[in-house]
Amino acid sequence: MLYERWRRVAAERGGDIALREVASGRRWTFAELAEAGERAGQKSAIRGAVFPSGQGPEFILELLAAWREHRLVCPLEPGQPVPVLAGPPVPGVHLKATSGTAGAARWVALTAAQLAADADNIAATMGLRPDWPNLGVISLAHSYGFSNLVLPLLLHGIPLILVPAPLPEMVRRAAEGEAHLTLPAVPSMWRAWHEAGAIPATVRLAISAGAPLPLNLEQAVFAASGLKIHNFLGASECGGMAYDASDTPRTDAACVGTALRNVALSVNERGGLTVRSEAVAEAYWPEPSLELGAGTFQTSDLAEIVAGRVFLRGRQSDEINVAGRKVSPETIERALLQHPEVRECLVLGVPSRSAERMETIYAVVVTAVPEAELKQHLLQILPAWQLPREWHFVAALAANARGKISRAEWRRKLGGETTRNPPSNFK
16 A cells, blocks of 8 residues: 555656755655665565664665565664564554653554555645655654654655754755755754754744743744744654644643644543544554554543643643642643743652652753742742752753653653752853
8 A cells, every 4th residue: 555655656756856865965856766666675575574774765765665565664763672573463564662751662553554644644734745845854763753754755745855963054954955845853953953043044844743842942933033833742653643833933832733634632531632533553562552542542641622722731640749739740841941041841750758748849950040040930830839849950851862851761860960050061
């Protein structure tokens, strides 16, 4: 199904540029990419699963070869170990790794129809256009990059420009000669480009996913250039969920937009966000779960839906229990980010030494503002019991390649190289 659809796209687009690699300067038309895909399929007798990796054209060619031979595809990040696939899922044709921000990563099995449905929903909702090439700075192996870069290229004819690294100078170089661009990225990239003045003036569609987009960053980019960054919510288990299609910056950081086309969102009796669509994955692998399957994914996100707009209220697994009262860490993070000098922050709960208190609220903050000032700021927004008791000031939160910041990882880091006072050399 997927390979046949790609062949139709390649035949229709023919001599148009399909793929460009910035590092080497190489270009492929759709016809040339189709021929290369045929050769890749003929050169190797692919057996078992295929594990495309990296940020180069080889990822695309290896994927096409796998589609041609009807092999199971399991994209991997560079350095990610190859999983043991004893008894691969049927009828799954694709395995995605979840982000693992709340614990161990899990594998998600998808069919060809589910992959195609996600690509269709994204293209229709975001208005992806063949004359607005995608600038490929996010990982092709990650669910976000695969759905927003790889599948639009192969199933919708949206050209792709491969960028080896998201450095400001590399982004500037990649944009040269392009009149119109679509740029999917993560918040840490948008911040770095904004501060370096490197956001290309030819970006017509700006997308942010992978982590919450800070309101102050969205507003600052809009004020500086008039470019609206569109917040996008998705998951490996179901693809795209919600998208902020508005033309101006949000006024509430909890708002993630409205449901993608052909996606139905609802909130269950426990406040959890439920997703129903043809893009929902087949199952977790190798251990299925009632949370996923039959076109439905029960997320761990707590949410409200008001007039069609989705507002995230935290994650069930991340809720902090302070003496029997529960608070979402995102609530405290959003309040902290309202301070103009707070660049990034992460809030989490750790077991308290006092059994009665249950958990202690920790805040890891990127700022030069002292603890006392941050507490006073929070007291104007939150009740006193929601204020962090422990503060750790760092120069950066060090998101991973997917733009994710893991609470589980930071729980392990606490007590390591952090300080109770802002570093004197931090700017």
